[in-house]
Amino acid sequence: MADSGLWVALIGVGGTLMASVTTGVLGNRAQRRGDEMREREQVRQLEAAQLEREHAARMERQMWLRERREAAYNEYVEQAHASRTAFGALHSALRMRDASVDEIATLQEESMRQARAAFRLANRVSIVGPAAVAEAGAAYLESHRKWWADLDHFARAFKSQGQLSDSSKTLLGLRFKENTDGFGEAEGVFVEAARTALES
Numbered sequence: 001m002a003d004s005g006l007w008v009a010l011i012g013v014g015g016t017l018m019a020s021v022t023t024g025v026l027g028n029r030a031q032r033r034g035d036e037m038r039e040r041e042q043v044r045q046l047e048a049a050q051l052e053r054e055h056a057a058r059m060e061r062q063m064w065l066r067e068r069r070e071a072a073y074n075e076y077v078e079q080a081h082a083s084r085t086a087f088g089a090l091h092s093a094l095r096m097r098d099a100s101v102d103e104i105a106t107l108q109e110e111s112m113r114q115a116r117a118a119f120r121l122a123n124r125v126s127i128v129g130p131a132a133v134a135e136a137g138a139a140y141l142e143s144h145r146k147w148w149a150d151l152d153h154f155a156r157a158f159k160s161q162g163q164l165s166d167s168s169k170t171l172l173g174l175r176f177k178e179n180t181d182g183f184g185e186a187e188g189v190f191v192e193a194a195r196t197a198l199e200s
Contacts (some may be wrong), residue, residue: 032143066198069128073194076121076137077187083144084183086114087151091176093152095169101159108155115148129197136186136193143186147179 090107093099122141126134154172158164164172 008037065128069133069194070198072121072124072128073133073198076118076125076140077191080140080144080183080187081184083111083114083118083148084170084180086111087147087179090151091172094151094158094164094172095103097163099158099163101162104155104158107158108152111151111155113146114189115144118144133190133193133197136190140183140186140190143179143183147183150175 085106090111091106093107095104119141122137122144125137150172154164154168157168
């Protein structure tokens with residue numbers, strides 16, 4: 001009997017040891033799995049935070065670029081209108097019978113100053129883009145250049161002759177109308193391209 005009690009005790013101790021080892025192994029595995037899951041969750045959270053930071057940086061850059069573009073577009077259109085006003089004043093003076101050479105020279109100089117300012121702003125528009133707006137801005141600039149070249153030609157003729165002939169005044173009027181129309185069309189295309197770029 002003593003032997004059977006010893007065997008029962010040994011089996012009990014062995015079973016307890018086995019249960020303890022099994023519990024330890026299973027607990028260790030569960031701990032590792034829990035640690036791995038927490039680690040994966042931390043990695044996911046870090047990746048999500050990184051993506052959120054990158055998205056915020058992209059959005060900030062887009063807002064910055066949009067503000068720059070909007071400012072460039074607005075300044076260009078405003079300057080184009082200032083040029084148009086100066087061109088109109090020179091045109092009116094060239095068609096008047098009593099305009100002086102000095103008055104024409106002053107208005108020609110002011111028109112040139114306004115046109116050059118518009119040309120500089122057109123370069124800024126081409127830099128801030130995008131390509132569609134830069135192309136529309138270049139066409140808008142070309143309408144300025146053509147208009148300025150025509151007015152400058154007539155102003156030089158006026159200064160050399162002291163006045164324009166009636167036929168020159170008629171031609172000036174026709175060219176002024178063509179240039180005004182071309183300017184308006186180019187401005188419409190530019191404004192539409194700018195609006196599309198700012199809305200996208």
